[in-house]
Amino acid sequence: MTQTHVSTTINGDKVEYLCETDETLLDVLRDTLSLTGSKEGCGSGDCGACSVMLDGRLVCACLVLGVEAQDRKIETIEGMASGDELHPLQQKFLEHAALQCGICTPGFLVAAKALLDENPDPTETEVRYWLAGNLCRCTGYDKIIRAVMDAATEMRGQA
Amino acid sequence: MRFEAPTSLNAAIELLENEAGVVRILAGGTDVLVQLRSGQVEPDLIVDIKRIEAMQTITEEDGGFRIGAAVCGAELGGHAGVCKLWPGVVEAVELIGSTQVQGRATMVGNLCNASPAADSVPAMVAAGATARVTGPEGSRDIPVEKIATGPGQTSLGRAELVESVYLPARGVHSSDAYLRFIPRTEMDIAVVGAGISIEMDGNGICTHARVALGAVGPRVMLVEDAATALIGTSIDEAALEALAQAASSAATPIDDKRGTVDFRIKVAGVLARRAAIIAVQRSRVD
Numbered sequence: 001m002t003q004t005h006v007s008t009t010i011n012g013d014k015v016e017y018l019c020e021t022d023e024t025l026l027d028v029l030r031d032t033l034s035l036t037g038s039k040e041g042c043g044s045g046d047c048g049a050c051s052v053m054l055d056g057r058l059v060c061a062c063l064v065l066g067v068e069a070q071d072r073k074i075e076t077i078e079g080m081a082s083g084d085e086l087h088p089l090q091q092k093f094l095e096h097a098a099l100q101c102g103i104c105t106p107g108f109l110v111a112a113k114a115l116l117d118e119n120p121d122p123t124e125t126e127v128r129y130w131l132a133g134n135l136c137r138c139t140g141y142d143k144i145i146r147a148v149m150d151a152a153t154e155m156r157g158q159a
Numbered sequence: 160m161r162f163e164a165p166t167s168l169n170a171a172i173e174l175l176e177n178e179a180g181v182v183r184i185l186a187g188g189t190d191v192l193v194q195l196r197s198g199q200v201e202p203d204l205i206v207d208i209k210r211i212e213a214m215q216t217i218t219e220e221d222g223g224f225r226i227g228a229a230v231c232g233a234e235l236g237g238h239a240g241v242c243k244l245w246p247g248v249v250e251a252v253e254l255i256g257s258t259q260v261q262g263r264a265t266m267v268g269n270l271c272n273a274s275p276a277a278d279s280v281p282a283m284v285a286a287g288a289t290a291r292v293t294g295p296e297g298s299r300d301i302p303v304e305k306i307a308t309g310p311g312q313t314s315l316g317r318a319e320l321v322e323s324v325y326l327p328a329r330g331v332h333s334s335d336a337y338l339r340f341i342p343r344t345e346m347d348i349a350v351v352g353a354g355i356s357i358e359m360d361g362n363g364i365c366t367h368a369r370v371a372l373g374a375v376g377p378r379v380m381l382v383e384d385a386a387t388a389l390i391g392t393s394i395d396e397a398a399l400e401a402l403a404q405a406a407s408s409a410a411t412p413i414d415d416k417r418g419t420v421d422f423r424i425k426v427a428g429v430l431a432r433r434a435a436i437i438a439v440q441r442s443r444v445d
């Protein structure tokens with residue numbers, strides 16, 4: 001099979017790669033570009049562990065083909081912290097112990113950031129519905145929701 | 160597998176026409192990628208329609224809206240005009256999957272995937288929506304209920320695609336609603352779905368109605384008897400009872416792990432009744 005050459009932007013950097021047409025964006029990120037922060041939980045859009053931003057919209061990288069990324073803008077978990085400084089959501093996940101095995105965490109963080117960028121003051125119900133496509137088998141969700149609510153408060157400068 | 164992302168409709172049709180093997184059109188890919196991965200389809204060519212400008216747009220047309228085939232759920236849900244005119248269609252589209260799925264999934268993909276349980280389809284059928292089907296011979300507008308012919312099967316020709324869906328204009332005292340039953344609160348496949356659109360006159364009498372059911376037959380069905388039960392009434396208790404009965408009688412579901420035949424028949428009536436009540440309330444808020 002011939003490979004396709006793709007140029008795109010990931011976390012603000014111009015990136016070029018070769019991929020097979022049946023490879024997903026998640027395959028490319030993890031296997032070709034070694035950006036292994038995005039996880040594969042299901043490969044079928046159900047778990048949200050592969051959440052990334054594509055042209056400003058939250059999507060599952062396992063439901064996007066690598067070739068579709070041509071000239072798009074992708075943001076992954078690797079772009080979330082600024083240098084050594086964690087994003088408030090990352091910090092709050094640590095403080096609230098909102099993770100155990102951590103497989104779901106990058107997806108939750110990317111999805112929660114997408115919510116807070118759009119709606120800085122969500123209700124708990126809004127947070128729960130927004131994150132309904134992110135599955136966690138360890139925490140029971142409560143700590144995750146509390147971490148997101150707390151990060152929202154801090155980010156609004158009311159902490 | 161070849162991948163093409165044409166930037167014009169003509170180029171897309173030409174690609175479809177010239178491929179002798181298996182072709183898949185790619186909109187949001189939330190069905191296509193799952194099918195690729197499971198080996199359910201092995202296409203020779205994938206035609207991505209998302210780079211065709213006209214398919215990415217929602218345009219006002221004769222008091223209604225034309226929705227391009229590549230418009231995703233999140234974008235439709237953010238369009239104030241469509242939300243106001245066809246709230247039932249928007250709520251049905253927004254039920255499709257998670258936030259992540261909404262960032263990709265299209266209403267037209269939902270229609271063309273031809274699942275009997277597709278959430279947006281009963282709402283579109285109730286709305287009297289038409290699909291613009293375009294191929295080498297040109298375009299034709301057909302009612303959306305004529306697209307699916309059975310589970311996973313459509314009436315589209317080999318080199319045809321759906322270019323857009325048109326949601327028509329409607330009178331002042333009118334509205335619509337969609338309800339589905341699932342065992343959870345989010346992220347599941349409809350056990351039954353019911354879409355209803357109504358129009359009332361100035362005296363509160365129903366002058367026009369359309370009722371459609373999903374997941375209770377091999378394809379989404381328009382239930383004319385259910386609409387007849389509402390027309391000419393004030394949608395009072397007696398009319399709602401007749402509506403529920405007509406909906407239940409029309410249902411021809413199967414037994415599966417999600418629900419039994421008896422349960423689905425009963426729920427078809429219950430959901431039709433509840434959706435009608437919501438549509439009536441919304442028609443007053445105008």
Ligand SMILES: Cc1cc2nc3c(=O)[nH]c(=O)nc-3n(C[C@H](O)[C@H](O)[C@H](O)COP(=O)(O)OP(=O)(O)OC[C@H]3O[C@@H](n4cnc5c(N)ncnc54)[C@H](O)[C@@H]3O)c2cc1C
Nearest residue numbers: 045184186187188189190191256265268269271277278321
């Ligand atoms: C996690 C998850 C949850 C889901 N939940 C729901 C749900 O709650 N309710 C529901 O109804 N569905 C659900 N789905 C299924 C799917 O998301 C929807 O059917 C969606 O609307 C498909 O749209 P798409 O743009 O992604 O279609 P695609 O996957 O791109 O295409 C679907 C089919 O339609 C064909 N097609 C697409 N566009 C055209 C066109 N313009 N002309 C002709 N053919 C075309 C494709 O070739 C393919 O066969 C879910 C899927 C996932 C992964």
Ligand code: FES
Nearest residue numbers: 041042043048062
């Ligand atoms: S790996 Fe993509 S949603 Fe589970």
Ligand code: FES
Nearest residue numbers: 100101136137138
């Ligand atoms: S922490 Fe283990 S899946 Fe969420």
